């Protein structure tokens with residue numbers, strides 16, 4: 001198992017890049033969601049056909065608060081807002097190479113992928129393909145894989161350091 005400081009830094013960069021992509025996609029989704037609400041004549045780029053439509057997903061009952069948070073809750077917000085908070089949080093936490101922060105990123109990554117499974121199932125129920133949504137699923141999967149790799153690297157680095165000290 002090769003374990004160097006350099007490969008942890010490379011993984012950090014890779015995670016931050018996925019977060020920036022996630023932020024960009026979430027911004028776009030948020031913009032489209034607002035624009036469809038405000039302007040009836042607005043045509044979103046991601047509305048490609050009858051069954052490949054992002055606005056159908058965004059304006060469905062599941063487009064806000066994941067369809068599970070009650071409308072009266074202060075947490076009730078369009079889904080992309082959760083995406084913005086989530087990707088910003090992961091980017092910040094990924095800059096640290098501490099073991100606990102890395103464990104937090106892995107945990108949040110697992111949560112987000114459960115979110116992905118749920119949202120993908122909703123898309124299936126809606127009989128719809130949403131290109132913007134699917135790209136967030138791919139980003140979430142990549143973030144989880146990379147953060148698990150980083151966590152393993154940190155583990156092996158800690159092991160190596162222990163060995164060095166005892167020798």
Ligand SMILES: C/C(=C\C[C@@]12O[C@]1(C)C(=O)c1ccccc1C2=O)CCC[C@H](C)CCC[C@H](C)CCCC(C)C
Pocket residue numbers: 025026029057058059060062063064079080082083084085086089111112113115116119120122123132133134136140
């Ligand atoms: C743009 C985005 C998801 C895309 C989409 O949600 C959209 C836009 C939507 O309207 C929709 C409608 C119907 C079916 C599917 C969909 C979606 O697919 C965001 C990902 C967010 C990701 C799944 C993060 C999950 C967050 C964690 C559960 C933990 C959050 C903790 C932090 C807030 C602190």
